Amino acid sequence: MEEKYVPKNVEEKWQKHWETSKSFKVTEDRGKQKYYLLEMFPYPSGRIHMGHVRNYSIGDVVARFKRMKGFNVLHPMGWDAFGMPAENAAIQNRSHPATWTHENIAYMRGQLKKMGLSYDWDRELATCDVEYYAWEQRIFLQMFERGLAYKKTSYVNWCPKCETVLANEQVEDGGCWRCDSSVVQKELEQWFFRITDYAEELLDYTNKLPGWPERVLVMQRNWIGKSYGCEIDFPLDGNTGKIRVYTTRQDTLYGATFMSLAPEHPMALELTTPERRAEVAAFVDKVKKTDKIRRTAEDLEKEGVFTGSYCINPVTNAKMPIYLANFVLLEYGTGAVMAVPTHDQRDFEFAKKYDLPLQVVIQPEGEALDPSTMTSAYIEVGTMVNSGPFDGMRSDEAKEKIAEYLDREGVGTKTVNFRLRDWGISRQRYWGNPIPVIYCDSCGVVPVPEKDLPVVLPMDVAFTGEGGSPLAKIDSFANVECPLCGKPARRETDTMDTFVQSSWYFLRYCCPEFTGGPIDTPRAEYWMSVDQYIGGIEHAVLHLLYARFFTKVLRDLGYVNVDEPFTNLLTQGMVIKDGAKMSKSKGNVVDPNALIDRYGADTARLFSLFAAPPEKDLDWSDQGVDGSYRFINRVWKLVVETLPFIEHAGPVDAATLADNARNLRRMVHKTIRKVTDDLDERFHFNTAIAAVMELVNAIYAFEPKNAPENAAVLREGVESVVLLLSPFVPHVAEELWEAIGHQEGVEAAGWPVWDEAATVDEELLIVIQVNGKLRGKVTVPADATEELVKQAAFADERVQSWLEGKQIRKAIYVPGKLLNIVVG
Known part of the structure; x- marks a missing residue:
């Protein structure tokens, strides 16, 4: 054994050993309890960052601990490899997205291996590989057959320069994240997944996921947004038509004094009178350039325009002017809002701005509100007034009574509404999974026959940056014969949202080489659900919700027998330096390569695990890194110094121990118990490491080390330190375990078990x-x-x-x- 700890030598040795011996390769073994451990797979951007180091170190500790506990552990890794950055790089570098992506994958794979992560690399997948996305196309067509995939016209975020749809998160301050052009709202035919068919189940199961953080479940419940209310019809004045609204505040109906429509509402221009048309058109055009998320912000300046038309309040018969308002979205409810300015703050601000009437219909207890002196809307429960037969009732009780009244009168019905809208998956880009349909003038939308799958992305593509999907400009790809009638037809040139690929990759890990379908059901039944999923809080809604939806769809298609993909979820905190999240723009990035080259991967792992609990933000500290490195050296030195006395020691005979040896043994077994408790589902890594540090101090203080009668308890203590540290610093642990004289590795040794009798205090x-x-x-x-x-x-x-x-x-x-x- 080397006297001095040299990280590079130790780590290269054991990484080579793990790779050649396929130490972490796993197959289904129904005689062992399975444990599926998964970190969210990365986008191959080119370099791992400290967030990756922390995330994957957390997962690796759990994987190694579970293996030592005797579990059959599946711990795979892959690449979320489609996406817009690759296309941007292709435009900038005049290269191909596939070349850029696979070069980045190769580099990042090498980085992850240098960290000593215990992945089963035989299960590696990349979503841009045809072996993966081919099966996704088949799933799409099965969803299409069931009506779960469909096409409709919808308003989208549109970049006129890039000629592509943008997700909300790709709109930054009203501009395109790629070219800064002003984003507009454009009506476009788009493919959708009918996630709303699963809204009730998705919501219900948020109460059946006790292993998820409550704040994530709350975010999902809010996103799904189930509410109980009424749909109410407001007849048009002087017209046979009507406007239907959805409201959860039917108790305020008698106070509705005007109507607000979303600028995108299909009746907006129809209701606009000729003299108002120019002003309305200008307003609609202005709102189209406003980000939808911004339109829902509380501090948004409320703006609108009068259409020139009126509707009738069905319970007061009062004429209500119809406005278009920038804060009303077509996606919520019916895209029309009955405005009650005295009891809704947005309506109040709007009414004050445009001098619209206010009518109080709910009074606080013992107080009479005067519309002329109100400074804000009253939104609490109170007593009904100016509400006909419902006067004097408590407003919360009146809700049900008014709902029944509207139903009897035939002007409204009780209904349930969801905020959740169907998932738009169309993207006008090249680097994505082609949507496998063909358009024929005679036959309409024609699914690509199964025998013609997969629809493979062509490689001979020119990237000019001029906008629009390059696929539409490739005649050999876009122009095809209709599979039904043989006439000239055109292939769909939109590709799927990259969230689609990340919504089922965890299932493909169960059987990545399977050629009989997307999922080998018996193998998926063995591994699923994922026992522990680890990733950032920024994915709390979309990725996790889509993955839950996709799992339920694949269940209903007969591929899997689970209702939820992830049993337990850990959302790790960010890595903070100088008070801010690490980022290139802030100039506070720590390069993991430089850290590993100087200190070794084990130090990088130990620091990221010791500095803060996994769910909390980690404050970067150069002193903390130095401290972790010194501790590893201290453990190395401890083994070097004690090895001559312990290498031939036998088992401990507790009955013959002197007081100081008995005290040390007590601490050894208490530490085993403490670390086991901290790792077993609780993930208190920092306190577990701290406990081992205390044990190391105790062993250093133990004297005399060279006494033959102390050799056995000293060996037990040193071996326990090595085994307890092995999930955290696996390279060092393997090297020290071998130096002590063991032929098999630490995982074969198994997790140490404490002797309860030895922990009892005297x-x-x-x-x-x-x-x-x-x-x-x-x-x-x-x-x-x-x-x-x-x-x-x-x-x-x-x-x-x-x-x-x-x-x-x-x-x-x-x-x-x-x-x-x-x-x-």
Whole structure:
């Protein structure tokens, strides 16, 4: 064994060993309990960052710990490899997205291997490989057959320069994230997945995921947004038509004084009178350039325009002017809002701006609101007024009564609404999974026959940056014969949203080489659900919701027998440096390569795991990195120094141990118990490492180390340190375990088990309080009675000084911990 710890030598040795021996390759073994551990797979951007180091180190500790506990662990890795950045790079570098992507994958794979992560690399997949996306096309067509994939016209975020649809997160301050052009709302035919068919189940199962953080479940519930209310018809004035609204506040119906429509509402221009058309058209055009998320912000300046038309309040018969308003979205409810300015803040601000009427219909207890003096809307429960037969009722009770009344009168119905909208998956890009349909003038939308799958992305593509999908400009790809009638037809040139690929990759990991379909059902039944999923909170809604939806669809298609993909979820915190999240733009990035080259991967892992609990943000500290490196050196030195005394030691004979050896052994077994508890589902890595550090200190302080009678307990202590640290610093642990004399690796050794009898204290330290304040401590035998503890306390000189001249009223004993003496 080398006297000095040289990280590069140790890590290269063991990484080569793990790779050549396929140490982490796993197959289904129904005789063992499975454990599926997964970190969210990365986008191959070219370099891993410290966030990756932390995320994957967390997962690797769990994987290694579970293997040592005897579980059959599936721990795979792959690449979320389609996406817009590759296309951008192709435009900038005049290269091909496939070349850029696979070069990045190769580099990042090497980086991950240098970290010593225990992946089964035989299961590696990349979503841009035809072996993966071919099966996704088949799933799409099965969803199409069931009506779960469909095409409709919808308003989208559109970049006129790039000629592509943008997701909300790709719109930055109203501009395109790629070219900064102003984004507009454009009506476009798009493919959708009918996720709303699963809205109720998706919501219901948020109450059946106890292993998920509550804040993530709340975010998902809010995104799904189930609400109970009424749909109410407002007849048009002087017209046979009507406007239907959805509201959860039917108790305020008598106070509705105007109507607000989304600028995209199909009736918006139809209701606009000729003299108002120019102003309305200008307003609609302006709103189309406003980000939808911005339109829902509380601080948005409320703006609108009068259409010139009116509708009738069905319960008051009052004429209500119809406005278009920038804060009303077509995607929520019906895209029309009955405006009650006295009882809705947005409506209040809008009414004040445009001098529209206000009518109070709910009064607070013991107070009469005056519309002319109100400074904000009253939105709490109160007493109904100016509401006909419902006057005097509490407003929360009136909701149900008014709903029943509207139903009887035939002008409204009770209904349930969801905020969730169907998932638009069309993207006008090249680097994505082609949507496998063909358009024929005679036959309409024609699915690509199964025999013609997959639709493979052509490689001979020119990237000019001029906008629009390059696929549409490739005649050999776009122009085809109709599979049904043989006439000239055109292939769909949109590709699928990259969220589609990340919505089922965890299932393909169960059978990545399977050629009989997307999923080998028996193998997926063995591995699924994922026992522990790890990733950032930024994916709390879309990715996780889509993955849940896709799992339920694949269940209903007969591929899997699980309802949910992830049993437990850990959302790790960010890596912070100089008070901000690490990013190139802030100039505070720490390069993992430089860190590993200087200190070794084990130091990088140990620091990222010790500096903060996994769910909290980690504050970067150069001193903390140095401290982790020094600790590893200290453990190395401990083994070097004790090896001559322990290499031939036999098992511990507890009955023959001297007091100091028995005390050390007690600490060893307490530490095993502590670390096991901290790792077993709790992920308290920092406190587990701290406990091992204390044990290392105790072993250093133990004397005499060279006494033959102490060799066995010393060996037990040193071996325990190595095994307990092995999930955190696997290279060092393997090297030290081998140096101690073991032929098989640490995982073959298994996780250490504590001896409960060895953890029992022979003496107890009892805290003594006087009137609740600490006044002394006494040491007593572990089996001391309450009476013996009191005798020791009253005999203590320091405690006596606090009792002198006082009357003892009572003494309260908490067994094994403290005695509180109450004096007068």
